[in-house]
Amino acid sequence: MKFLKYNWLYLLVSGILLAVSVFSLVKWGLEPSVDFRGGNLWEISFEQPLDQEKWMGFIKEKPEVTETQKIGTGNWLIKSSHTDLETKNSWEKEIEEGFGVFKELRFESLSPSLGKELLIKTLVSIVLAILGILIYVSFRFANKSFGVCAILAMLHDSLILLGSFSLLGHFSGVEVGSLFVTAVLTILAFSVHDTVVVYDGIRKLTRAYPKASFEQVADLAITQTLVRSINNSMTIIFVLLALFLLGGETTRYFSLALLIGTVLGTYSSTFVAVPLLSLWEKVFRK
Amino acid sequence: MRKKTSSILWLIFLLSLVSFFIALPKGFEKEIVFRGKVRKISFTRPDFNFNLGPFKIRKKLFLHKGLDLAGGVHLVFLAQMKELPEEGREVALASLRENIARRVNLFGVSESVVWVSKALNEHHLIVEIPGEIDPDQAVALLGQTAQLNFRLEAELPPEATMSATVYDLFSIETDLTGANLQKAEVRFDPNTSKPQVGLVFDDKGKELFGQLTENNVNKRMAIFLDNFLLSAPVVKEPIKDGQAVISGEFQLNQAKQMVSQLNAGALPVEIELIRQERVDPSLGADSINKGVKAGLIGVILVALFMIIFYRLLGFLAVLGLIIYTLLSLALYKLIPVTLTMSGVAGFLLSLGMAVDSNILIFERMKEEVRAGKPKLIAMELGFGRAWDSIRDANVCTLIICFVLFNPFNWSFLNTSGLIRGFAFTLGLGVILEMFTGIVVVRAIMRSFYKPKGEIKK
Numbered sequence: 001m002k003f004l005k006y007n008w009l010y011l012l013v014s015g016i017l018l019a020v021s022v023f024s025l026v027k028w029g030l031e032p033s034v035d036f037r038g039g040n041l042w043e044i045s046f047e048q049p050l051d052q053e054k055w056m057g058f059i060k061e062k063p064e065v066t067e068t069q070k071i072g073t074g075n076w077l078i079k080s081s082h083t084d085l086e087t088k089n090s091w092e093k094e095i096e097e098g099f100g101v102f103k104e105l106r107f108e109s110l111s112p113s114l115g116k117e118l119l120i121k122t123l124v125s126i127v128l129a130i131l132g133i134l135i136y137v138s139f140r141f142a143n144k145s146f147g148v149c150a151i152l153a154m155l156h157d158s159l160i161l162l163g164s165f166s167l168l169g170h171f172s173g174v175e176v177g178s179l180f181v182t183a184v185l186t187i188l189a190f191s192v193h194d195t196v197v198v199y200d201g202i203r204k205l206t207r208a209y210p211k212a213s214f215e216q217v218a219d220l221a222i223t224q225t226l227v228r229s230i231n232n233s234m235t236i237i238f239v240l241l242a243l244f245l246l247g248g249e250t251t252r253y254f255s256l257a258l259l260i261g262t263v264l265g266t267y268s269s270t271f272v273a274v275p276l277l278s279l280w281e282k283v284f285r286k
Numbered sequence: 287m288r289k290k291t292s293s294i295l296w297l298i299f300l301l302s303l304v305s306f307f308i309a310l311p312k313g314f315e316k317e318i319v320f321r322g323k324v325r326k327i328s329f330t331r332p333d334f335n336f337n338l339g340p341f342k343i344r345k346k347l348f349l350h351k352g353l354d355l356a357g358g359v360h361l362v363f364l365a366q367m368k369e370l371p372e373e374g375r376e377v378a379l380a381s382l383r384e385n386i387a388r389r390v391n392l393f394g395v396s397e398s399v400v401w402v403s404k405a406l407n408e409h410h411l412i413v414e415i416p417g418e419i420d421p422d423q424a425v426a427l428l429g430q431t432a433q434l435n436f437r438l439e440a441e442l443p444p445e446a447t448m449s450a451t452v453y454d455l456f457s458i459e460t461d462l463t464g465a466n467l468q469k470a471e472v473r474f475d476p477n478t479s480k481p482q483v484g485l486v487f488d489d490k491g492k493e494l495f496g497q498l499t500e501n502n503v504n505k506r507m508a509i510f511l512d513n514f515l516l517s518a519p520v521v522k523e524p525i526k527d528g529q530a531v532i533s534g535e536f537q538l539n540q541a542k543q544m545v546s547q548l549n550a551g552a553l554p555v556e557i558e559l560i561r562q563e564r565v566d567p568s569l570g571a572d573s574i575n576k577g578v579k580a581g582l583i584g585v586i587l588v589a590l591f592m593i594i595f596y597r598l599l600g601f602l603a604v605l606g607l608i609i610y611t612l613l614s615l616a617l618y619k620l621i622p623v624t625l626t627m628s629g630v631a632g633f634l635l636s637l638g639m640a641v642d643s644n645i646l647i648f649e650r651m652k653e654e655v656r657a658g659k660p661k662l663i664a665m666e667l668g669f670g671r672a673w674d675s676i677r678d679a680n681v682c683t684l685i686i687c688f689v690l691f692n693p694f695n696w697s698f699l700n701t702s703g704l705i706r707g708f709a710f711t712l713g714l715g716v717i718l719e720m721f722t723g724i725v726v727v728r729a730i731m732r733s734f735y736k737p738k739g740e741i742k743k
Contacts, residue, residue: 089422105566105568106563106566109563114364114561117408121700124699128689129685132685133685136682178705179708182628182690182705182708185690189683192682193682194679196679197646197675197679231591231595232639232641232645235588235591236635238584238588239634240634242580242634243581246579246580250573254631
C-alpha cells in the first residue's frame with residue numbers, strides 16, 4: 001500500500017487538530033480541579049426528591065460555592081472554596097432544615113497551599129518523565145532523525161489530548177487533576193512505544209533493502225505494522241471504553257483521557273511519526 | 287526440547303493452580319435457582335498456613351481495598367515545627383506519629399495507617415482510617431496537640447478504692463507539664479543493662495520536679511498523655527538535678543514506645559488539617575460493583591476480539607490472559623497491594639496491553655508464513671523476533687510507572703495514593719505481561735499448536 005502518497009492529508013488532519021487544541025489552550029486554558037487549586041468537593045444524596053429551584057436559590061446565597069451539579073440518579077455535587085469545618089457544619093444544618101435528611105457520600109477538602117505543592121510536584125514528575133523518555137529514545141535510536149520525530153509525534157499526542165480537555169473543560173466543566181496528569185504521562189509512554197515499533201520496522205527494512213527508496217521502505221513497514229498497531233489499540237480501547245461507560249465516577253474522565261490518548265497514539269505512530277520522518281529525509285538529505 | 291517444554295507447562299499449571307487458590311475469595315455463598323429448586327453454593331477457602339522448613343508462613347489473604355473502595359477518612363495534617371530547634375524535629379515528628387497512631391487506635395479499626403511524608407519543605411502526617419467512622423469526631427480527636435502532665439496520688443478512703451478509676455486515684459494536679467520536660471530517652475541500667483526511660487527537665491522543671499519528689503517520697507507520681515495514663519512510678523528519693531529515671535521490667539520496645547509518648551508531650555507539635563477526604567462505604571461498594579462490571583465486559587470484549595481475529599492462536603492468547611489475571615490477583619493479595627479505583631483502572635489497562643505481546647508475535651508469525659516458512663518454524667521465529675519489540679514497547683511504560691510510583695519516596699514527587707495505585711498495578715502488569723506473553727503462551731503453543739505440515743524432528 002502506498003500510505004505516504006497521502007502525506008499531505010495526514011499532516012492536514014494533524015495540523016487542524018493541533019490548531020484547535022492550541023487555540024483552546026491559549027484562550028480557555030485548563031480547568032484545574034480541587035487537587036491543584038485547593039477547595040472543597042462535597043457529594044450528598046437526599047432521601048426525598050429535591051426542589052431544584054429552591055436548591056439553586058440556596059446555593060446562590062453561599063458565596064463560597066462555585067458550582068453545584070446533579071450526578072447519577074439523585075446525588076448532588078457541591079464545589080466550593082476551601083472552608084473550615086464550622087462553615088461546613090453550619091451548611092449541613094441549613095440543608096437539613098431546608099431540604100430534609102441527606103447522606104454525605106464523599107467530602108474532599110484541600111488547602112490552597114497543598115494544592116500549589118501538588119501542582120509543583122506534578123510538574124516535576126512531568127519533567128522527569130519526559131527526561132526519562134528522551135534518554136530512552138536517544139539511547140534507542142542512534143539516528144537523530146528517528147529520535148526527534150518520535151518526540152515530535154509524542155508532543156503532537158499530548159498537545160491534542162490537552163486541547164481536548166481544554167475544550168471539555170470550557171464546554172462541559174471537566175476539570176483536570178493529578179489523575180489527568182497521570183493519564184497524560186501514560187499516554188506519552190504509549191505514544192513512544194507505538195512509534196518505536198513502526199520505526200523498528202523501517203530500520204530493519206532499510207537494512208534488508210538498501211537500494212529501495214525511503215517511501216517504499218516506509219510503506220512496507222507501515223503495511224507490516226499497521227494491523228498489529230490497530231489490533232493492540234483495539235484491545236486497550238475495549239477495556240477503556242467499558243471503564244468509561246460503566247465504571248465509577250472517580251475514574252470516568254481518567255479513562256476518557258486514556259481513551260483519547262490511545263486513539264491519538266495509534267494514529268500518530270503511523271500517520272504522524274512516519275510522514276514527519278519522510279519530511280525530514282526530504283529536507284535534510286537533499 | 288519437548289521434554290523441557292512440557293515441564294515448563296507443568297510448572298505454569300502448578301503456578302496457576304496456586305494463584306487460583308490464593309485469588310479465591312475467603313468465603314463465598316450464593317443462592318441459585320436451578321430447575322425451580324433453590325440451591326445454596328457455599329465454600330470457604332482455608333487460610334494460607336503452612337510450614338516451610340523452619341519458617342512458619344501464616345498469611346491472611348484478602349484484597350486490601352483503598353479508601354475510595356472501602357470508604358473511610360483520609361486526613362493530611364501539616365506539622366508546624368518552626369518553633370522547635372532543628373535537631374529536635376526528627377524526634378518530635380516520630381513522637382507525633384506515635385501519639386497520633388495511639389489516638390487512631392482508639393477507633394479500633396485494624397487497618398488504619400499513620401505515616402509521615404516529607405513534602406517540599408514541610409512535614410505531613412497522613413492518617414487513613416477505613417470503614418464507617420464519624421469523620422468529624424476523628425478530625426476533632428486527632429487534631430488536638432498532645433498534652434502531657436504529671437499528677438499525684440490522692441489519699442482515698444478505703445471504701446472507695448474498689449470503684450476508683452485512675453483519674454480518682456491520681457486526682458491531684460501539679461504545675462509540672464510536658465512544657466517542662468526537655469526530652470525523654472532510652473537508657474540502660476549500668477548494672478543490669480536493662481532498658482530504662484530517662485527524663486531530662488528544663489530549669490523550671492528541675493525546680494518543680496525537685497519539690498514534688500521531695501514531698502512525695504514513696505508515693506506514686508503519674509504521667510498522663512492526653513488524659514491517658516502512661517506510667518505511675520514510685521518516687522524513691524528526692525531528685526534535684528532534673529534527671530530522672532523510670533526503671534521497671536521494660537522490654538526494649540516498650541521503653542522506646544514510652545519514650546516516644548513522653549516526647550510527644552515534651553516536644554508538642556501543633557498540627558493543622560490541610561486535606562481531608564471522606565468516602566461513605568456505600569459509595570465505595572458502588573464503585574467496586576461498577577468497576578467489576580466494566581472490567582468483566584472489557585475483558586470479554588478483548589477475549590472475543592482475539593478469538594475472532596486469531597482463531598486458535600487467539601484462544602491460546604486468552605488462556606495466557608486468564609493465567610495473567612490469576613497471577614495478578616494472587617500477587618495483589620501476597621504483596622499486598624492496596625487497591626484503589628485507579629489501581630483497578632491500571633490493572634484493566636495492563637490487561638488491554640497484555641495481549642500486545644501476543645499480537646506482535648502472531649503478526650510476526652504471519653509475516654514468516656507469508657515469506658514461505660513452515661508454520662512451526664514461523665512460530666519459533668515469531669517469538670524470537672518479537673522479543674525486541676516487546677521489550678522496547680514496555681520500557682517506556684515502566685519509566686513512567688517508576689516516576690509516578692515514586693518508589694524511593696522522594697519528597698519532590700507525588701505521594702498520592704490514587705496515582706501510586708495506578709502506577710503500581712500498571713507497572714506490575716507490564717512485568718507480568720512479559721512473562722505470560724512470552725514464557726506462558728510459548729509453552730502453551732509449543733504443546734498445543736500443531737499446524738498441518740509439521741516437520742518431524
